[in-house]
Amino acid sequence: MSDRIADIYGARTPHTKGTVWPARVDQFLDPGVDEGSVDSWVQSACLLCSNGCGVDIAVKDGRMVGVRGRATDVVNHGRLGPKGLYGSTRWANSGDRLTRPLVREGGRLVETDWETAMGRIVDRSKSILDAKGPLSHGFYTSGQLFLEEYYALAVIGKAGIGTPHMDGNTRLCTATSAAAFKESFGADGQPGSYTDIEHCDAVFLYGHNMPETQTVLWARILDRTRGDDPPRIVCVDPRRTLVAMEAERTGGVHLAPRVGTNLALMNGLTRELLVNGWVDQDWVAAHTLGLEDLRSTVEPYTPEHVGDICGVAADDVRRAARIFGESEAVLSTVLQGFYQSHQATAASVAVHNLHLLRGMLGRPGAGILQMNGQPTAQNNRECGADGDLPGFRNWDNPHHVQQLADAWDVDAMTIPHWAPPTHAMQIFSYAETGSIGLLWISATNPAVSMPESARIRRILEGDQCFVVVQDLFLTETAELADVVLPAAGWGEKTGCFTNVNRTVHLSEKAVDPPGEAKSDLDIFLMYADRMGFTNRSGEPLLGWRTAEEAFDAWAAITAGRPVDYTGLSYDRLRGPTGIPWPVNDEHPDGTDRLYAEAVFPTDTDYCETYGHDLITGGTVTEQEHRAMRPAGRAFLKGAPYTPPHEEPSADFPLRYTTGRTVYQFHTRTKTGRSGDLNRAAPDAWVEISPTDADARGIAEGDWVRVESPRGAIEVRARVGEVMEGAVFAPFHYGHWEPAAADGGGHDDANHRLANELTMTVWDPVSKQPAFKTAACQVTRLRASDGPAPAPTTGASAPAERDGARRRRPRPTQGGGPTTSTTLAETPTYPLDPACGAS
Amino acid sequence: MPHLTTYIGLADHSEQTLADSFRTVAEGHARAADVFHTCRLLASWSDEHRTALAPIIERYGEADVDEPERLHAAGLAESRDGDVGLLRDLQDLHVLATLVQTTWTVIAQGAQGLRDHELLNVATRSNAQTARQLTWLNTRMKAAAPQVLIVAP
Structure with a gap:
């Protein structure tokens, strides 16, 4: 039995260069559930980082009660990390799930039925389309939906409405x-x-x-x-x-x-x-x-x-x-x-x-x-819910646009391709002025994750733009919406997703979603039906009804593109392991690595x-x-270095950078509802070097104020291993607090959001916002009664050279028991060069 | 070489005008973060072109032309408001940058005739950089135009 909060990586299985990575099966079951009483194990892959580990979900009495790594999967050879073990299923049974739609009445969100909620969206959608046309609509999605859901959204946005304003929080991460x-x-x-x-x-x-x-x-x-x-x-x-x-x-x-x-x-x-x-x-x-x-x-x-x-x-x-x-x-x-x-x-x-x-x-x-930062970010990019065209097609190439128009049976002019797709920061700017009058946010929490939070909150709560949010919980973003739709999550719906190294997994439905919650795919299809989107033949634009039908439609349009799924099907994906694309006639078993022949997809027409x-x-x-x-x-492309947009100054002499801890994922929507994970990193902190701490009279655990030209937070200080002149803050912590039993109940919830300080500025090519370059100042406020709530296990450990003089925090530990079994015989992994594949 | 010095003067003045105008647009549309930062960067490129030209002005002199109204394009003394204003400002910058680019083209021709390697180098490099300024302006206008023309409030 191992505590995987304290022992993040589990026991080593060292091996020699060129030999196969041994298999080790990691498993966690809820307290009180023993392996023999599990009703069924349902095939899936882990959704709590971008690695894409193959996993089976344990189901008992219609509830998800734990997970087990899949020994035969090429990605993880059976292993799981702390987030996957402790965080995969706990949220699903949390008492505060959204189970009914909500609509805003007299300034408050009140429960209603689907008919009313969707009716309100469709009414607003149609009236804005009539008045202002398709560029009045924006869609901001996630890196955590399934491939089929992104593809449905992409078809709705590009061929149904015809708006270039589609992006995902993948803009922030990948x-x-x-x-x-x-x-x-x-x-x-x-x-x-x-x-x-x-x-x-x-x-x-x-x-x-x-x-x-x-x-x-x-x-x-x-x-x-x-x-x-x-x-x-x-x-x-x-x-x-x-x-x-x-x-x-x-x-x-x-x-x-x-x-x-x-x-x-x-x-x-x-x-x-x-x-x-x-x-x-x-x-x-x-x-x-x-x-x-x-x-x-x-x-x-x-x-x-x-x-x-x-x-x-x-x-x-x-x-x-x-x-x-x-x-x-x-x-x-x-x-x-x-x-x-x-x-x-x-x-x-x-x-x-x-x-x-x-x-x-x-x-x-x-x-x-x-x-990638997120588990399904790759699919957002492939399917085009991030604004790109599906199948890695070039929006600037009329032939590529025509291929999609033919596949969808729509006029090519419907598909927005006359300008680069609108990136997330620009979408929010349009929503700020009301130029976008309907913004639909799915499975993401921009009120916490986007830079310059105060501005994002203003945009979402203003009257200039109608905001729809679909999510598992009433997040900081959902609280500001005009309509909130309850969504089914992982294990409550079926779909595929693709990890960093192109490996496609099928994630099967294990249990029913709570109350009236629906899968994101069903929600998008419901909207498409009500809007009456049709193709030129008068048939429904999104003709499919199930995730599998959506997958097959997607696979068909990838033919001949680098991201070729044509050899994949749900049946193929029900095998022992995920399969990396391209999968086609030439590569029927998938492709371990690209560019073996050193031929790159740079041809002008391709x-x-x-x-x-x-x-x-x-x-x-x-x-x-x-x-x-x-x-x-x-x-081979190069560029000269230019200094960052905001350099330290007399008022803001330190460099502010945001980041993450191993125990939380994104805005804690899932990990904050796992007591094992949340207690390991229960509240925000800021890391400062011993030298900078000394210069400000700051000791471990002191409350400090961190301020940039845009905003400030007040959190506790970890005197840590960050380089001199730099300040690190984890970005996970908005004002939502978990239940006390899970380690919640902190009173700094309204002044700890790291993105209050970050800048609205982005990379000129990728349009990814810069979360790691702002200038700031740190000042001591007062002592506290203990060390900072930062973990000791990773990069947030207290500074070694600081140890003699200051109080040391207790080592981070206390995860529930998990099992780890190293297999005597390592399975044979298809495509693995160490298993003889070439 | 009265006309070469006239054109060298024109390059110097029009790069100055372009740099000033980029900065005016940057400040005026600071809420558009990419416009703010990119315009300031592109202004610094025009500054660099003038710096590179300075030793050549030392050599040839800079004609204080008799007919400035025919050769000097007016810069943007102030920026316009809103999204439509941004589009118009970018268009104005494009006009200015085009004048700069054709000026470098003309100077490069003169430098060829004079076999002046230093001047040819400055004119060629500046011309290439001006092309990048123009490319960005085109890209940014293309991105901004649909929303401005159809739905801007």
Whole structure:
């Protein structure tokens, strides 16, 4: 029995380079439920991070009572992390689920029936369409719905209404991943695979605190670094995370650049490869474009110059570059430290450049994982609920638009393609002025997660825009809506989703949703029916009635595109493991890694985008793209470093960065309702370095005020491992408080929201907002009666050198008992190079 | 070379006008965060072009032209209001940037004739940067136009 709050990764199963990752089955059942009394196990995959672990849901007496990892799944080989174990099912049985629709009457939300609620939406929708046309409608969705639901929403938005104003909270978390792929390779699509971990000589983690964001993937890396012939770890992060410590342990490097200076560092690493001749000249000549421009762009970034900009040692830049340059196979992973920071797309593209220069793509161990934050973010991008066109089609290519028009049997002019899709921040700006008069928000909580929260609240509660929210609970966002629709969640509906490395899983319905809650798919179909959306033949635009029919419709329109699902069906997905796309006649069993032949989807007629100026976001035209004759070659694109939009000043001398803890997910809608998880990180805090704390007379646990030009929070201080000059705040905590039994009941709930301080500013290409570059000041308010409520297990641990003088918090622990069983015989995993697949 | 110096003067003045106008639009539409930041960045590019041109002005002199009204485009002294105003301001910037770009094209021709490598280099680089300014303006106008033309309040 192990406490997976204290022991986040479980027991090690170390193994040697090139051998298969052993299987270990992790299981958690609610207290009082023993394995023998479980009525059934229902196939699914975990929805509490982007890793996409295969899982079976335990059902007893019509309730979800626990989970078990699937030993045969290629993603997790049976393992689950703390969020998956403790957080997957508890929310479903929570007493405060939404069970009936709500409508606003006299300023208050009151319960009603579906007829009334949907009637109100449809009336408003039709009247605004009549008055102002399709650009009056906006849809803001999630990274946590199912593929079928995004596709239904995409068809409604693009072919039913015809609005370009569709996006998801994926804009906040994964937009840069997609944008970077498009710029380098011509289309979205993860080149690498998790199986690269077994074969690499080095792992570079760029702004990616994997031990807290994808714990099972980190366990997979630990099983290499603690085994024979381990890879070296290189960590780029301003905090001393567990990744940084593993870098120190394996003879790698921890580079801690000043917040907002990632691109300068990347330019320095690129220059080192070039000047040291760590370049595969023949491969670069055959498969890339743009080498000479890149060379001149990075030329000024000597290690010393980079050291000055980033505050890192010049020799550390040299050492990191040497590890990259001299390894046979490097795996790179990237996440929010790059995506949510300054010059996000350019810095992420620079990771691709390093791999392209060394020809390190498309073979085991040589991979790139531009990570996602959410479990189904990938599907939002694929299906086009984020504004892109379904199937990685190019909105600027009339032939691609016509393919969709033919598939949907609508006029191509209906499909909004005359301008780039409207990104989330712009959608909210239009809603702010009333230019968008109906905003439909599904499965996300922008009142907590978007930057500059005070502004977002104003937009949602104003009369200028009618707001529909569908969710599991009355979130901080739902409280401000005009209509609230109760949605079924994971395990209460059927659908598919796709993880970071393209692996598609089917998640079956295990139990009925509570009360009158409906699946998001059924809600969207109900709206489409009531609106009477039809195609040119007069048939219903969304002809399908079930999730499986929606899946098949989706698969059909992916034919011939990079994201090819045509070989997949619900029957295929009911097998032992998820299957990575493309799955088609050429690859009937799926595809472990892309670009094995070094042919990239950059052909002008095939690509998803013609590309952008990485500094301004200006679009490359079709003619300009065609003139470059990319023809399957990848782009080497560079950009000079520019300083962040807000630099520290006399009034705001510190750099503010937001982030996450391992025990909470997003705005805690699910994890906050698991006592095991919530008690481990029950309330907000802020991390400050010992030096900055001393200068302000701040001791561990003191209440402090953190202020930026936009707002302030008052929380307790953790004197921690963040670099000097930087301040870290977790973004999970809005004003909602869990039940006291789950560790709720804090009285700082109205002044702890990290996004009060962040800026409204975004990357010019990916349009991802910058959550990691603002200036702030921290001042001491008063002492408290204990340490900060921050976990001690991960990057939020108290500073080591601070220990002698100050009180030490108690170690984070106290998760319920879970079991972990290492299998004597490891299953054979299809496509896994360590199992003999090639 | 009276007319070359006239055009060098025109480049200097019109880049100054463009930079000032970018800054005016940035401040006037600061609520549009990307407009605010990008316009300030693009203004700094025009500043850099003038800095690069400065040693050449030292060499050739800068003609204080007799007919400024024929060669100087007026900048944006103030920005317009609202979404429609933004679209119009971006259009004005595009007109100014086009004048700048054609000026560099003309100067590059002169530099070729004179075999003046330094001037040719400055004109070519500045021209390429101006093209990027124009591309962004086009992209931003295209994104803003549908909403402005059809539903802006």
